[in-house]
Amino acid sequence: MRLYLLALNPTDSVTEGFLPAAERLGIEVTVLTDQPNSYSGTEVLACDVRDFRAVVSRISGHHRPDGIFTNSDHLQVQAALAASYFGLPGKDWRAALRCKDKAEMRRWLGDGVWSAEISAPVALDAPYPCVLKPREGVASEDVVLVDGPEELAARSEEILVRRPGSVLVVEEYLPGELYTLETLGDGRVRHVLGGFHTEVSDPPGFVEERMTFVPAHPEPVLKQVLAQLDALGVGFGICHTEFVVHEGRARLIEVNYRAIGDQCDLLLARLLGVPLFEHVLQVHLGTALPAGLGARRDGAALVEYPCADRAGTLVAAPEAADLDVDGVHLTYRPLRQPGSTHPLYRTNRDYLGVLRATGTDQATVDRVSAEFLARQRWEIQP
Structure with a gap:
């Protein structure tokens, strides 16, 4: 059986977990990645994995897939859409999107947590302290607690300089x-x-x-x-x-x-x-x-x-x-x-x-x- 694994930079989960597991199962793995020189020991194909259309095209021009998988936060929607295209088991791409997009998660849950999206430095009238974070961020990158409107504006400006074009989420701090x-x-x-x-x-x-x-x-x-x-x-x-x-x-x-x-x-x-x-x-x-x-x-x-x-x-x-x-x-x-x-x-x-x-x-x-x-x-x- 052939599994296509979508990946960005190598992680311990992939190199020490999923790839050895695939070998133990006798699964043929093709890694699709935008960093092909970072992987070895299995078939690797260069691909713009952030674009689901490129993923579908790359797989269609190669071997027939039996499964499509990713362990990347950034590629869950793409993998889900590709699996659906080929009629393979996979996640609901809408669920994957709701998880990846932190603002959409709040809207969908309707759990009463105050939140807002910003794409420019701004001093909001919000229930401080608030948590400021990238809408699609991972690993606590640029996640910060802010105590007031001036600090929010300053911190958001710093983050947007590092992440031009990003959308940030401001949401109430949840104790516990x-x-x-x-x-x-x-x-x-x-x-x-x-x-x-x-x-x-x-x-x-x-x-x-x-x-x-x-x-x-x-x-x-x-x-x-x-x-x-x-x-x-x-x-x-x-x-x-x-x-x-x-x-x-x-x-x-x-x-x-x-x-x-x-x-x-x-x-x-x-x-x-x-x-x-x-x-x-x-x-x-x-x-x-x-x-x-x-x-x-x-x-x-x-x-x-x-x-x-x-x-x-x-x-x-x-x-x-x-x-x-x-x-x-x-x-x-x-x-x-x-x-x-x-x-x-x-x-x-x-x-x-x-x-x-x-x-x-x-x-x-x-x-x-x-x-x-x-x-x-x-x-x-x-």
């Missing part, structure tokens, strides 16, 4: 604890894989610094989140949903209609003990999910991201490591190499590395992870 929900469906059955409790940096930014696994959210919270996903039309393939809970009410922050990233999906597959990436690909090839995934339910885990706190050159950093300590499996992977120079982004591009820890007791997982990180050294010089 931040969580995620990870789901996998085939349009008929939907499995809840669990979620994470997310700890973010201090305002004004929202950099995700630590993710602690939550095996099961309280039933009333879960029902609220799933109802909102149903309203958006989300139910096919894997989905990563971010939401806050305040006084028992769950409200969506954003819906990423793909696998959770930053190596949390790699951790999730290990923690649950299921072929997660294989299941996702098989769904896009038309295979129904089993009634039960057989996932382990005794796991505890966290993912932690040491972050740069200043601009400069990284001159010292720990190497990759895999360790087993007191029943906890630790996987550390560097995300920057010594000698690299970066500004301070105040996004996840400030990550120096990622630590994944899995075990069966959360207190032990937390302790072992803290002890490991305390022994490491990162040094940044101006």
Whole structure:
């Protein structure tokens, strides 16, 4: 069977998750990408993947597709439209659009959250504090808390200089604890894989610094989140949903209609003990999910991201490591190499590395992870 995988820049989810899973399944993969020199080990075709018409044309002129898939936030609509064109299993392109467009998500949900769209610096009469963010942004890039009209105008001008022609969303700040929900469906059955409790940096930014696994959210919270996903039309393939809970009410922050990233999906597959990436690909090839995934339910885990706190050159950093300590499996992977120079982004591009820890007791997982990180050294010089 042949699967077309739409991609932009390489990610761990694709290179360590989906491509190895396809190889284990014996699936022939053709990568369509606008960065063909960034991929190797499989067939790669250059394509303007942001244009669904170019995707359809490139596939039509090549081998017959059995499935079309992407794990990119930016390409879900294109992949869905291409799958529909060829009569293949896929997401509803309208649902993919509602998830990608944060303003459209709010309008469609009608959840009472105040929001507005702006395309020029402006001082709005809004319920401050507000969150300012790109309408179609990802990874906390240019997401900032603003306290008043003057700050909104100043911050929006800064962002629009970096993102000319973009549309920004201003919406009321939603208080509460931040969580995620990870789901996998085939349009008929939907499995809840669990979620994470997310700890973010201090305002004004929202950099995700630590993710602690939550095996099961309280039933009333879960029902609220799933109802909102149903309203958006989300139910096919894997989905990563971010939401806050305040006084028992769950409200969506954003819906990423793909696998959770930053190596949390790699951790999730290990923690649950299921072929997660294989299941996702098989769904896009038309295979129904089993009634039960057989996932382990005794796991505890966290993912932690040491972050740069200043601009400069990284001159010292720990190497990759895999360790087993007191029943906890630790996987550390560097995300920057010594000698690299970066500004301070105040996004996840400030990550120096990622630590994944899995075990069966959360207190032990937390302790072992803290002890490991305390022994490491990162040094940044101006």
